[in-house]
Amino acid sequence: MSNAILSLRDLTIHFKTPDGMVKAVNGVTLDLQEQEILGIVGESGSGKSQTWMAPMGLLADNATVTGQAVFDGQNLLALKPQELNKIRGTKISMVFQDPMTCLNPYLSIAVQMMEGLRFHDPSISKREAEKRCVAMLERVAIPDASRRFRQYPHELSGGMRQRLMIAMALLNDPQVLIADEPTTALDVTIQAQILDILRELQRERGMSIVLITHDLGVVAETCDRVAVMYGGRVQEAATAQGLFESPQHPYTIALMQATPRVEADAETQRLAAIPGQPPNMRVPPPGCAFFPRCPVAIKGTCDVSPPPLEARRDQHFCACYKSDAQQILKEAEHV
Amino acid sequence: MSEAPSKTNPLLKVSNLSVHFKQGRTLFGPRPALRAVDDVSFDLAEGETLSIVGESGSGKSTLARGVLRLLKPTKGQVWLEGQELGGLSGEQLRKARRHMQLIFQDPIASLSPRRTVEQIISEPLQTHYPQLSGAERREKVADIMRAVGLLPDMRNRYPHEFSGGQAQRIGIARALVLEPRLLVADEPVSALDVSIQAQVLNLLADIKQERKVSMLFISHDLSVVHHISDRLLVLYLGQVMEIGHAKSIYERPQHPYTKVLLSAVPRMQVVGREKRRRIHLNDDLPSPSAKRAGCPFASRCPVATSQCKAEMPKLTDFEGRQVACHFPGIALEGEKAA
Secondary structure: OOOEEEEEEEEEEEEEEOOEEEEEEEEEEEEEEOOOEEEEEOOOOOOHHHHHHHHHOOOOOOEEEEEEEEEOOEEHHHOOHHHHHOOEOOOEEEEOOOHHHOOOOOOOHHHHHHHHHHHHOOOOOHHHHHHHHHHHHHHOOOOOHHHHOOOOHHHOOHHHHHHHHHHHHHOOOOOEEEEEOOOOOOOHHHHHHHHHHHHHHHHHHOOEEEEEEOOHHHHHHHOOEEEEEEOOEEEEEEEHHHHHHOOOOHHHHHHHHHOOOOOOOOOOOOOOOOOOOOOOOOOOOOOOOOHHHOOOOOOOOOOOOOOOOEEEEOOEEEOOOOOOHHHHHHHHHHO | OOOOOOOOOOOEEEEEEEEEEOOOEEOOEEOOOEEEEEEEEEEEOOOOEEEEEOOOOOOHHHHHHHHOOOOOOOEEEEEEOOEEHHHOOHHHHHHHHOOEEEEOOOOOOOOOOOOOHHHHHHHHHHHHOOOOOHHHHHHHHHHHHHHOOOOHHHHHOOHHHOOHHHHHHHHHHHHHOOOOOEEEEEOOOOOOOHHHHHHHHHHHHHHHHHHOOEEEEEEOOHHHHHOOOOEEEEEEOOEEEEEEEHHHHHHOOOOHHHHHHHHHOOOOOOOOOOOOOOOOOOOOOOOOOOOOOOOOOOOOOOOOOHHHHHOOOOOEEEOOEEEOOOOOOOOOOOOOOO
């Protein structure tokens, strides 16, 4: 077993809004291991992004955070911004969905890339910084890197911009990269390339990656381990292979059945939709967040208190009172 | 065209449709036109769903708008039930519009925030059937709301009170209330979460079955398209690369571009992922206004030759479908020979 590099301990994030408290994340305990790609899957509002914004100190001002995010023996949530600045951008970096909201349209790529590098290490000469930036651009397969380095963000295509973001995030050789829906805005052909680059870079540099996505296919293609989130909690966590071969949680099973696949039999046109709506996190259900939509829910149990995340087998954790949900749903599928 | 006329007349026939956009002038003369849709032809039979797939910038939405005559095509004709839309007067075209309706991508943005669900759904009725009484209109609205899975009690609510999936149902109800023959759905589920997306896709599949409506389904998502299409049209820079029965294209793509697209779709299968071959393309779609003589895909195609760069391949019959490639069925590097 490898060691945890970033540990979330009972993380809760609530947002104060005029319409009441939004309970976005409700007690997430999760380890990011050394040298792994950890996938975080969930739909909008599941809390998957906020969970990882917290350790970076990027939550909105109206957020209240409790719990811990331990990195290198320090609780990141307790650090002052100046102290956090020594870690974010150098030891932990982040890549977002839309590169254009992260890039300054008025500044050349050269200025923006070198800023990050020299902010954290002012001793680097300009020439040395340039060399490292261009090499990094080449590493993420940006053609004609030294020319691109002098250009402005709008001169790059969407796929190239996202590769630029990855290059910028990796300049300081971080131990952890948090990638929040990095390929969602891109076409499939470009997505495949970016996922391959992430996988290669992870291996090459021995870093850990958190890949936040709504797309189970992206997880299956890329991740070593997966945590499935719903209603601000981890509902199931397992190795990627374990999760896709033997999903345990009724939500995970339902999500897999609702996902259209190219490799499916073309005759089976209907998808197994999940009835109802995701929970309103202003008034989350008192018990399991999936209770109102769950096909195997037990009244009087599941709607009273949320089930704890418990080990079902080696490296496979599930938060469900119904331990035989998988068998029941499997049988139902074949009827 | 090489397409043989079908036994029965198709509901929709599009022939040699082009939509070009002028792009102003430079000091040295006019800029080349942006060829968003270039010489596209296809038929759509009654009750059939044809999906148009391609990357962003491939001209999918422009093609749909050209077909509906929301944009004036530069060239080509569109026949709906034997009537050529280009030859119609404004009033005649407006009448024809009741037979062809559009569903949009962004469910919330495509509904007026200041109107109730009832007003939104009944507006097309007021436009096209002004003779209906208020009571008749209300009844039709209630019927169609039930048909798309909305409670008629919700008629007096406003769009912001609905979730994305419900709002998309309102959009679908508005399109269906006129009982159109042709439904054009432009990325109708792209903005929705997977669990809700499946609900809406199933609804569209039911509508297709119960109402025998023909559908043009536009999407960038090959997995979604797989669950709804009878036939598939693969568009690249405004030109048809491959068109035919969806099942056979998914099973045996023949155009290199279709192969690349299908290979890039992530699979929910962990075992063997290291060995699975994903064909990389050299970067993004080129500009649709760049001058080109040959195949539009030649600049990114892994097997392009000098012939491909010089000469545009014609759409020709191959293996039970039509493919626009000088080397249809050619194996790409690493691909198992068929």
